[in-house]
Amino acid sequence: MTRFAEMPIDQLRDELAAQQETYAGFKARGLALNMARGKPTSDQLDLSMPMLGLVTSAADCFSEDGTDCRNYGVLDGLPEAKRLMACLLDDEPANVIVFGNSSLTAMYDALARCLDFGCLGSAPWCACDAVKWICPVPGYDRHFAITQAFGIEMIPVEMNEDGPDMDEVERLAASDARVKGIWCVPKYSNPGGVTYSDEVVRRLASMECAAEDFRIFWDNAYAVHHLHDEASEQDQLLDIARACAEAGNPHRYLKFASTSKVTIPGAGVAAMAASPENIAEAKSHLTVQMIGHDKLNQLRHVKFLRDGDGIAAHMALHAAILRPKFALVARKLEEGLGEAGVARWTSPRGGYFVSFDGPEHTAARIVALAREAGVVMTGAGATWPYGRDPHDSNIRIAPTLPPAEELEEAMDVFVCCVKIAALEQLIAQAE
């Protein structure tokens, strides 16, 4: 195969006809495959089944400080749960609040608190004439949905290989006091798999912000989600808390993490870490919203994962399941599209996604073709604020959920759809 761009029009037409025949074959098979969401597969869920049997009697229900975890109370989490979640958050247990089963809810609520009550004495953001937010792209659709729901104006900033374009981030933060924050998935980012470099972390921590209550929402969703066991093949992330403290901006960040992709997505434990002042303020509002989260589930997690070493050992079992899937995606893309020269994609060392860029103005077409052939992808545009990718090129590939054989089939369909869309475009341009 030669590069599509170098093919004469007749060869493009022949190639398109061939791909359309392949595509018709896929359609005829009535497939129902899904690469849309970053959901663990059933084998991964099985890894944590022993956890469910660890808290079944009254004697199992007491925390190390003697609290009967069945009853009401303990707003910010059991001591041992704070310790466990501090491992995920790379922070001190004293700086941790343990939440329920969703870090997304913890982030939504944290942002709602900024809007309703302000931060450490600043005016409630809802009283500002406008609030703006920096959104590295491609990014996580559910983050963008939160800021959109609250009427916050989102400003996309390009992701580089070491994190967001910091020249642009610094310019935006310094120039406009209405720019109140930034979404970050700093490690194995969703969807690019990018880990922020030390320099990017330090620049985020130290940059000048026109808004004195600027907040970095640091969603470290993939903190321990490596695909490889060797440390040399794992990304390392500088701690934003330390960087912010060193830069003299100790209250600038809110860190989030959860066990959703460590133990059980629907029944995990989420947590936040922040400066003592931010934690105290959050607790002063949380005490109105709730009495305490599910402490029995906190106990289950502590008994099952124990500590940082326990988490790492457990994550190696996940990696063993996921590594071949990511290798399969890389192989299928390389084999199918390597020579055509119409696309690029990421090769992450962790996380849950591969970020794919087809030719400009083809992503929606590719996703529609795939859906018609029974393969559901994340919607085109989803990785951009307001669901609008101005290039219409980015597609998030989520290879974790389907079993290997289904993933292989889905990737064959996807590659075929990419070729069809690219060929259609080249032919249209040539005509």
Add this chain to the structure above:
Amino acid sequence: MTRFAEMPIDQLRDELAAQQETYAGFKARGLALNMARGKPTSDQLDLSMPMLGLVTSAADCFSEDGTDCRNYGVLDGLPEAKRLMACLLDDEPANVIVFGNSSLTAMYDALARCLDFGCLGSAPWCACDAVKWICPVPGYDRHFAITQAFGIEMIPVEMNEDGPDMDEVERLAASDARVKGIWCVPKYSNPGGVTYSDEVVRRLASMECAAEDFRIFWDNAYAVHHLHDEASEQDQLLDIARACAEAGNPHRYLKFASTSKVTIPGAGVAAMAASPENIAEAKSHLTVQMIGHDKLNQLRHVKFLRDGDGIAAHMALHAAILRPKFALVARKLEEGLGEAGVARWTSPRGGYFVSFDGPEHTAARIVALAREAGVVMTGAGATWPYGRDPHDSNIRIAPTLPPAEELEEAMDVFVCCVKIAALEQLIAQAE
């Protein structure tokens, strides 16, 4: 003993001296007793221990529609969980959203949605120049804390024996469009143990409201929490949903309930029921805030409680534990204070509290005396908005948590403190 009010001053002084001697004896014993919060006692928690062993293997984790409940998803609850919670909510499963472990959080979030987004097309309440709220008193301190946190002006309205003073409620709702809602604990109310009469429910449903988006927050926390097994000794509550529909105001109510005091307070399941339109609107916002609540805990509850009959049978076990405690409180109050004529108290047929009224301007003194003798009561004033009881007379007694022997001792201390405060006051008035 004669009525205190009829005693000559010398007898009052003798009686006070005697009570002070008794009180000194209590203090010397270094008691640490708690009648402050409506927490189930450990025997009650033990009743639900079998529930924790019902979901321990992968095979246990599937819902009736085949959903793997370990993974992400199912925003509004499993079908069987909606059915179960519909029993508590006296509503149709289709009108139910199942939440996490806290109905308090569900109410906080529901009110936050009204403030941020309005209701069924109305303007966001936070854009109004002021929002006011009707608060039947005595009432639940955590309700009042929510409205206070959001800067909502709370207007106390007296509770009668059949619910809030409806003449006053109707006047407030009709006269001011800024009056947007009312807190209701309509059955075995906190703290009075009052169940709203059919007439009160119908008047709430049909009253004229200046605010077209007026909302009744119907916290049916004690829906099945009877103290007696015989139907004739159980209160019945007219369904607010049916009453609102019949009155042509189908969107006026939001019903809340939870299993916190059915199974495990820290690890229960909460739910809301409302009109299809209200439910659809709530879901449209919830989908931004979360992916789904803990479905494994929903499954545990369904497998354990099964249905309305299962709930009733389980609640009879709670009643057997609680009935003697409420009887003890009634006996101690009657024996200790019946003839003194300085106080009145409720005799609820369900719920978690006894509402106590001492002489005006003595509640804070009584609670302080009790605390000094090692008995923690709910703070005086807590049953009123802003923690300010203008009569300084109401005290909430929460008899459920202490074991029987501790409760007996705590009530002896309490009765002694009431007498001291009442005698001090009468002597001061006489002098």
